Amino acid sequence: MVAMPPALTGDPEGTLTDSAAELSAETHGISPGTAKGADAGGTPIRPQGTPLSANIAKPHVRGAAQKDKIEVKYGPCTPGTANCDGARTGCITQSGDPNYFDPPTVTYVRVNNGPWDAVRVSCGVPDSVTIPGAPSEPPVTVAVEPPPVPTFAQIQTAFKELPFSQPSVSVQPKGMRTLINLPTYYEASWPDDAGLEPGEVSKPVTLLSWTVEFKISARDYRYDFGDDTTSRWTSSAGGTYPDGDVTHTYTDTGDMDVKVDARLTGQYRVNGGTWQDIATTADLQDEPVDTLEVVGTRTRLTS
Known part of the structure; x- marks a missing residue:
C-alpha cells in the first residue's frame, strides 16, 4: 500500500483497505452519484475482482443514518500540484510500470444533498x-x-476527427510554371492556420472520463501530377532543387491540376501520461488543387 498525500490542504489521509463492502447500497437507500472526469493513466493494475474501499473518518462529514442519502463522485487529481504529483509518483511506484497504473483520483462525498x-x-x-x-x-x-473509460477504437476515431490542416503543392521552377522535358520538383507544404499538422500536439480531448492528447506525424504522401499520373505513396515530403526527391517530367504542354494527398498518424497520451502509438491513419480529404502551367519554352531552375 502506498501512503498517499491528502487531496486538499488540511484533509487527513484516508486509509485504503482491501476489504469487501459489508453493507449493501440497497440496505441504506444510498445513491452512487456520478463519476465525473476520473483520471486515468492506462490499464488498471489491480486484478479484476479485487475490492478496494476508502474508509473515511473526516470530522466534518456528518455521520450517516441508514435512510440518509449518500452520494459519491470522483474527479482527477489535478496535475501540477504538489499533492497530486506526489500521489502520481506513488501510484506509478505501486504499479511498477509508468504505462499501466491506477492514477491518483479524488473522492468526493455528500450527505442529504449537502456540499460536496x-x-x-x-x-x-x-x-x-x-x-x-x-x-x-x-x-x-x-x-x-x-x-466509464473509452475503448481504443474510440480513441482512434477521435484522432481521425481532429481538425487537421491540408497540405498544398509547392513546385520548382517557381511561379507554378514549368517546362516540358524538364524535371519539376514537388514539395508538400502545410499552411499556417489553426489546423493540426505534423509535429504539432492537439488540444486536450475529453473522452468519457479520460483527457486525451494527440501528437501528429505524417505517415505518407501521394503526389498527383495532373497528367493522369501520380507518385506512389511515399514518406517523403519532397523538396526543392537540387536535393528534392519527388520529381516529375512532363511530356505535353498545358494546364495541370496538381495536388498532394496526405495520410497522418501519430501518438496519444492520457492525462499527461506516456505517449503511445495511435496505430491508425487519418486519410485527409479534399486537399487543395493548384494549376501548374507546362510550357515549351526554357525555364531556368533557381534555388
Whole structure:
C-alpha cells in the first residue's frame, strides 16, 4: 500500500483497505452519484475482482443514518500540484510500470444533498467508500460504479476527427510554371492556420472520463501530377532543387491540376501520461488543387 498525500490542504489521509463492502447500497437507500472526469493513466493494475474501499473518518462529514442519502463522485487529481504529483509518483511506484497504473483520483462525498466534500486521494477509483454512521448506527458503505473509460477504437476515431490542416503543392521552377522535358520538383507544404499538422500536439480531448492528447506525424504522401499520373505513396515530403526527391517530367504542354494527398498518424497520451502509438491513419480529404502551367519554352531552375 502506498501512503498517499491528502487531496486538499488540511484533509487527513484516508486509509485504503482491501476489504469487501459489508453493507449493501440497497440496505441504506444510498445513491452512487456520478463519476465525473476520473483520471486515468492506462490499464488498471489491480486484478479484476479485487475490492478496494476508502474508509473515511473526516470530522466534518456528518455521520450517516441508514435512510440518509449518500452520494459519491470522483474527479482527477489535478496535475501540477504538489499533492497530486506526489500521489502520481506513488501510484506509478505501486504499479511498477509508468504505462499501466491506477492514477491518483479524488473522492468526493455528500450527505442529504449537502456540499460536496473532497475526502481523500487514492490510486484509481475505489469500489466503495465507507463513512462513519450516525450515533448508534453502523458505518455506511457506498458501492460505486467505476467511471466509464473509452475503448481504443474510440480513441482512434477521435484522432481521425481532429481538425487537421491540408497540405498544398509547392513546385520548382517557381511561379507554378514549368517546362516540358524538364524535371519539376514537388514539395508538400502545410499552411499556417489553426489546423493540426505534423509535429504539432492537439488540444486536450475529453473522452468519457479520460483527457486525451494527440501528437501528429505524417505517415505518407501521394503526389498527383495532373497528367493522369501520380507518385506512389511515399514518406517523403519532397523538396526543392537540387536535393528534392519527388520529381516529375512532363511530356505535353498545358494546364495541370496538381495536388498532394496526405495520410497522418501519430501518438496519444492520457492525462499527461506516456505517449503511445495511435496505430491508425487519418486519410485527409479534399486537399487543395493548384494549376501548374507546362510550357515549351526554357525555364531556368533557381534555388
